[in-house]
Amino acid sequence: MDTSMAMADTTMHTQEGVMVGGALMVPTKNIVENALGSSDHTTLVAAVKAAGLVETLSGKGPFTVFAPTNEAFAKLPAGTVDKLLKPEMKKDLTGILTYHVIAGTYKAADLKDGLELTTVQGQKVKLSYKDNQWFINDAKITITDAVSSNGVTHVIDAVLMPKK
DSSP, X not given: OOHHHHHHHHHHTSOOOEEETTEEEOTTSOHHHHHHTOTTOHHHHHHHHHTTOHHHHHSSOOEEEEEEOHHHHHTSOTTHHHHHTXXXXXXXXXXXXXXXXXXXXXXXXXXXXXXXXXXXXXXXXXXXXXXXXXXXXXXXXXXXXXXXXXXXXXEESSOOOOOX
C-alpha cells in the first residue's frame, strides 16, 4: 500500500486552525462556537451569555473580537466579575464586552502601530507595537488570528475597560 496516499487522505479531512485554551479554533465554526471550546475563556463565555450577546456574536459579522482570558478577568478587583454577571448589571457588562468587538475583520497582518479602531460599543481602542509584541490599549495580544466563519479572534491578557 502506498503510505503517502493514505497520509494525504487523512490530512485532507483535518481543518487548519489555531489552538486556544486546549481547543482548535476552526473557520467552520462561528466566534461563539469556537470560544465555547476554549478552557481559557469560560468567564468570557459566561459574560457573553449574561449580556445576551450570544446571538449577535453568532451572527453574520464579520467581527474582530479581542478575547480576554480567564486570567485577565481574574486581574480585575475582587468581586468585579460576580457583580457584572448580575442581571441588574447587564447594561454595564454589555458595554464592556462590546468594547472588545470591532465591526469588520482585522487579522494580525492588518494591524498597524498607532491604528485606532472604533468598537461596537462606540469608543476607540488603539493598537501599538512595542518590544516585538502587539498591544490593544494596555492589553497584550497573546494569540492572533483565530479565524471563525464570522470573523477573527485575538486573545488578550487583560480586560479592556471603556471610559465612563
